[in-house]
Amino acid sequence: MAADKTDTLYAVPSSLSAKVVGSFAYLTVRDRLPTILTKVIDTIHRNKNIFFETYGEEGIQAEKQTIALLAKMRNELLTDKPVVPLTDSLQDTESWNRYLQRHQRLQGDQEFVSWFRSPWLYVECYMYRRIQEALWLNPPISDYDVFNEGKCQSFFESQQAVITLCTYLEGVKKNMKEPSKNHQFEHFNKLLLVSLWGNRCDLSISAGQENAQKTSPIDSLSSLQPFILVDDSSMVWSTLSSTQRPVQVTQCRVDIVLDNAGFELVTDLVLADFLVSSGLAREIRFHGKSIPWFVSDVTANDFQWTIRQTMAANNKWMSKSGVQWQRYLKEGVWSYQDHPFWTQPHEFCDMAADAPDLYTTLQGADLVLFKGDLNYRKLTGDRYWDHTVGFDTALRGFGPAPLCSLRTLKANVQVGLQPGQGEKLTLQDPDWMTSGKYAVIQFCSPKSGH
Numbered sequence: 003m004a005a006d007k008t009d010t011l012y013a014v015p016s017s018l019s020a021k022v023v024g025s026f027a028y029l030t031v032r033d034r035l036p037t038i039l040t041k042v043i044d045t046i047h048r049n050k051n052i053f054f055e056t057y058g059e060e061g062i063q064a065e066k067q068t069i070a071l072l073a074k075m076r077n078e079l080l081t082d083k084p085v086v087p088l089t090d091s092l093q094d095t096e097s098w099n100r101y102l103q104r105h106q107r108l109q110g111d112q113e114f115v116s117w118f119r120s121p122w123l124y125v126e127c128y129m130y131r132r133i134q135e136a137l138w139l140n141p142p143i144s145d146y147d148v149f150n151e152g153k154c155q156s157f158f159e160s161q162q163a164v165i166t167l168c169t170y171l172e173g174v175k176k177n178m179k180e181p182s183k184n185h186q187f188e189h190f191n192k193l194l195l196v197s198l199w200g201n202r203c204d205l206s207i208s209a210g211q212e213n214a215q216k217t218s219p220i221d222s223l224s225s226l227q228p229f230i231l232v233d234d235s236s237m238v239w240s241t242l243s244s245t246q247r248p249v250q251v252t253q254c255r256v257d258i259v260l261d262n263a264g265f266e267l268v269t270d271l272v273l274a275d276f277l278v279s280s281g282l283a284r285e286i287r288f289h290g291k292s293i294p295w296f297v298s299d300v301t302a303n304d305f306q307w308t309i310r311q312t313m314a315a316n317n318k319w320m321s322k323s324g325v326q327w328q329r330y331l332k333e334g335v336w337s338y339q340d341h342p343f344w345t346q347p348h349e350f351c352d353m354a355a356d357a358p359d360l361y362t363t364l365q366g367a368d369l370v371l372f373k374g375d376l377n378y379r380k381l382t383g384d385r386y387w388d389h390t391v392g393f394d395t396a397l398r399g400f401g402p403a404p405l406c407s408l409r410t411l412k413a414n415v416q417v418g419l420q421p422g423q424g425e426k427l428t429l430q431d432p433d434w435m436t437s438g439k440y441a442v443i444q445f446c447s448p449k450s451g452h
């Protein structure tokens with residue numbers, strides 16, 4: 003089927019969808035999602051003995067029934083069956099089911115909302131929520147994180163890079179004893195870039211294959227510079243430094259909407275540490291996921307675990323960083339929160355209406371950093387935008403505070419490019435939007451509309 007690139011119902015481009023045969027969305031739904039589901043089933047099965055040891059026969063029953071539900075979903079996906087309502091009764095169940103009805107209305111009566119015919123963003127999110135449903139319907143294993151092993155492995159495999167980064171942070175902090183604006187900017191820029199490129203280390207794009215940081219995250223920065231397609235870092239810096247008063251009285255609050263656990267999370271924590279210790283920010287709020295999500299995304303458990311592991315490390319600078327992070331949390335300088343909206347399929351332009359409390363929370367920030375590809379897809383609605391359309395246009399009114407997306411490209415949506423830039427990239431490197439090789443730092447402020 004040819005790409006239908008407009009959608010009269012929205013008067014904005016239509017959503018990326020697996021209905022476009024051969025598209026990245028199509029290949030993801032056809033190949034990558036079933037592979038992820040098979041791995042989830044395998045993980046649960048491999049842990050059968052642990053379930054038995056912990057919960058006895060009940061644990062074995064739960065394992066069997068969860069696998070049966072997941073296998074059923076895998077089959078529904080492969081045969082493009084209709085998307086069905088959720089049957090658990092969690093906090094967000096009704097909202098998911100209302101969302102399904104909304105999509106059913108948009109698609110009309112002739113066509114069911116289904117895996118290959120409906121928006122990719124929606125069905126992909128739905129798959130992760132259905133994994134959760136399968137577990138929830140089978141206590142006692144409802145809290146089991148099927149992606150935990152992979153996330154821990156990715157952290158341990160990046161150990162050397164983490165040590166390099168913590169050692170670098172320590173050096174920066176020593177240097178800051180006589181701070182100059184230029185130095186501060188240089189350090190800020192480096193750590194922002196490290197956090198940006200940390201986003202290459204997700205486990206969803208590789209369908210759960212290991213994807214750790216093995217080289218020095220600082221040394222590789224200059225060679226990566228040509229792959230940054232839009233670089234609004236100077237505007238991020240202006241936002242931070244204009245709210246900065248003398249160090250002791252700075253009021254600036256930065257919110258970081260986290261993406262992946264493992265190395266990427268460490269890069270975010272290091273950036274957050276720098277923002278506070280340099281006096282650029284007074285408070286950092288981290289936003290994570292309330293259920294395991296897109297294979298490697300950070301949950302509360304991953305967040306605490308990572309800090310504990312960092313504290314317990316057998317390296318002086320790494321453990322020192324961990325101790326400092328724990329202290330920030332204890333003092334309330336840092337805080338972690340989650341909200342069901344982050345694990346729903348909505349575009350962010352729906353947030354003000356569908357999660358007004360979260361929108362209000364974000365309005366209290368001076369800057370919101372959105373990490374990663376999925377957040378970018380939700381910021382832009384995962385639509386067939388022309389590459390030259392402005393980032394502010396694609397946000398469709400979403401702007402609780404000045405915001406910046408730090409994203410390596412892993413899905414074929416990209417806005418805010420120069421005329422001809424996208425075409426040139428397509429000629430040079432046909433996979434530029436999905437390989438994770440390119441990145442953007444895109445800023446938008448509700449005041450400047452930039």
Ligand SMILES: O=P(O)(O)OC[C@H]1O[C@](O)(CO)[C@@H](O)[C@@H]1O
Pocket residue numbers: 030034126201204205206207261262296373374375376377379412413
């Ligand atoms: O962790 P990130 O950067 O949000 O990436 C998630 C990945 O999952 C995908 O949705 C693909 O399944 C892509 O958008 C991206 O490759």
Ligand SMILES: [Mn+2]
Pocket residue numbers: 204206261262296298299374376
């Ligand atoms: Mn992710």
